[in-house]
Amino acid sequence: DQQVKQNSPSLSVQEGRISILNCDYTNSMFDYFLWYKKYPAEGPTFLISISSIKDKNEDGRFTVFLNKSAKHLSLHIVPSQPGDSAVYFCAASGQGAQKLVFGQGTRLTINP
């Protein structure tokens, strides 16, 4: 029962263009969403989060959009840089729970 889904295993984007990573969820009790970035042989690094009371949150080159009716969130990276090449995970939690439910990840490759 995959409650958080990232349907694109991989994405390739040219340097300087926009990268859009997508995530869908099925549990309507989720109210807090996060994006993590992971390099090989390292732990995930927190990027950005959004609460269900908002539909957008920005932090520098990173913007997360939340569409609650569609149970969909996306991460926009603009402009994309070579250092952004990594695996990106979306995660969700709900009802005050401290645990996160992760998607399977999307491998982003930024081409020069």
Added chain:
Amino acid sequence: NAGVMQNPRHLVRRRGQEARLRCSPMKGHSHVYWYRQLPEEGLKFMVYLQKENIIDESGMPKERFSAEFPKEGPSILRIQQVVRGDSAAYFCASSPKRLEGGYTFGSGTRLTVV
């Protein structure tokens, strides 16, 4: 100000042996979480602990797995009688209190069962 420290980074065990994974949270963090990542999959929650208390162990397998976070010292994830299916990357994370802003993860322990 060291981050979340996990050791060992790599651990090889034969089937039937015990594996002990250690996690020292960031200074000032009293909440510890363990996650497991199987190859080509996302991270799966295992257990959430505070000092001397297991708060949520809903992701822990019913047998062979245990976790503790004693008053002094690191958190320990213990796997008894390991099997090949236990081979995975085990990540520990910590937070000061609530989840806002996300956890800080360690670099993980990669367990290989041969």
